[in-house]
Amino acid sequence: MVFSKVEVNLRRLLEAAPRQQNQAKLVHYITTARELLEQLGAEITPEGISSVSKAKLSEYSEKIEALAATLASLVPENENLVDESREQDSSYEREKVGSPISLSSGLRRRST
Secondary structure, three states, rough: OOOOOOHHHHHHHHHHHOOOOHHHHHHHHHHHHHHHHHHHHHEEEOOOEOOOOOHHHHHHHHHHHHHHHHHHHHHHHHHHHHHHHHHHHHHHHHHHHHOOOOOOOOOOOOOO
């Protein structure tokens, strides 16, 4: 049986996710798995049929949702950490927008 690159990546991600202890990475794994599942569902063969059966897509979807449910059960304990990291990210974005890089920041042009 031949698997597409997207399906191989999804299978690897679903295999590795249960062992992931870092919640931030687990959130990223789940998000990426959902994106890969969407891409996989959109893949078609040259004959115009889906490259993956609906049953297999459903199986992958159930695994992803099980991971999301596991994460959701862990989140209430650390919800404050997530909120704090979002605040830090937004303040970082504001700083980035507010301080454009000056073209004359001490760099000199070399003569060649």
